[in-house]
Amino acid sequence: MINNLSTSYAITHRGAVRQLNEDAHVEINSHNLWVVADGMGGHEAGDIASQLVVDVIKGRIKEFAVDELCVSHIKEAIKDANKQLNEFSAQHLGSKTAGSTVIALFLKNNTYNILWVGDSRAYMLRDNVLNQISRDHSQVNDLIDEGVITKDEADGHPLSNVITRAVGVTDEIDIDVVQDTVEAGDIFLLCSDGLTGELSDEDIRLSLEPNSIIDSGMALMHSSLVRGARDNVTCILVRYEQECDKETLRALNIQDEATIPLFSK
Structure with missing residues (x-):
C-alpha cells in the first residue's frame, strides 16, 4: 500500500473583534486527514458545536488503520457529528440550534478528496495558480447560479454570511465531495470564512x-489581522510532498501535530 507523505501547518486566532474563538480544527497527519470547522455565528454554543464536530470526526477516524480509511468513513463520521450535535442541542439548549460548517482534506493513493458542508473553503495552489476547490453552500452562491447577481456583486452582499447547509441544523445532512489527482508540490488551504472575508483570492495566492x-500561514494570519479580522480566523496549510511505502512511513514516525493558536490571549 502506498501512502501519501505531506507536511502541514495550522494556525487560528479569535480575530480583532470577537471575544470568543468559535473555530476548531484538527490535523490527523497519521491518516492524511485535516479538518476545519466554524461554529455558526449568531447561534447558541458555536464554539461547542465546532469542537464537537472535529472531536467526533477524529474519534471515528482513529477506529481505522490508515490503509483502511476511505472517503465513505469520513462521510459517516460527519453524519455522526451531525447526529450528536442535534442531540446536544435537544438536551442542553432547549432544541435551539448549535451549528457548524466543516471542510476536510483527505489524501490517499495520488488523490485528494475534499468534503464539506457550509462556507468554509478549500483552495489548491498548483504551479502558482490558485483555485477554489469547494463551493460555498450559501444564499449568495444560489443567487449567482440563478443569475440574480454577478460574482462581482456578491462581494459585500447583505446575504454573504447566510449559509444554506450546516452540521447540526437538520436531521439529514448533504455532504459535497470533490476528488482529483494530486501532484507533488501541491499546496492545499483549508480555512474558515474569517480569512476569506478579509482577503481576496489574489491576496491568498501571494501569501x-x-x-x-509556516511562513505562508503566518502571512495569511497577519494580513487578516491588519485588515481588521472581524471574525475568527483559522487555516490549515498542507503541502503534498511525495509517496512512500508503509515501512518508510513507519520509519519516519509521523505523529499528529498539536497546534498552538498564534497570538493567543
Whole structure:
C-alpha cells in the first residue's frame, strides 16, 4: 500500500473583534486527514458545536488503520457529528440550534478528496495558480447560479454570511465531495470564512508564494489581522510532498501535530 507523505501547518486566532474563538480544527497527519470547522455565528454554543464536530470526526477516524480509511468513513463520521450535535442541542439548549460548517482534506493513493458542508473553503495552489476547490453552500452562491447577481456583486452582499447547509441544523445532512489527482508540490488551504472575508483570492495566492508553509500561514494570519479580522480566523496549510511505502512511513514516525493558536490571549 502506498501512502501519501505531506507536511502541514495550522494556525487560528479569535480575530480583532470577537471575544470568543468559535473555530476548531484538527490535523490527523497519521491518516492524511485535516479538518476545519466554524461554529455558526449568531447561534447558541458555536464554539461547542465546532469542537464537537472535529472531536467526533477524529474519534471515528482513529477506529481505522490508515490503509483502511476511505472517503465513505469520513462521510459517516460527519453524519455522526451531525447526529450528536442535534442531540446536544435537544438536551442542553432547549432544541435551539448549535451549528457548524466543516471542510476536510483527505489524501490517499495520488488523490485528494475534499468534503464539506457550509462556507468554509478549500483552495489548491498548483504551479502558482490558485483555485477554489469547494463551493460555498450559501444564499449568495444560489443567487449567482440563478443569475440574480454577478460574482462581482456578491462581494459585500447583505446575504454573504447566510449559509444554506450546516452540521447540526437538520436531521439529514448533504455532504459535497470533490476528488482529483494530486501532484507533488501541491499546496492545499483549508480555512474558515474569517480569512476569506478579509482577503481576496489574489491576496491568498501571494501569501502562498513562500516556500515554507509556516511562513505562508503566518502571512495569511497577519494580513487578516491588519485588515481588521472581524471574525475568527483559522487555516490549515498542507503541502503534498511525495509517496512512500508503509515501512518508510513507519520509519519516519509521523505523529499528529498539536497546534498552538498564534497570538493567543
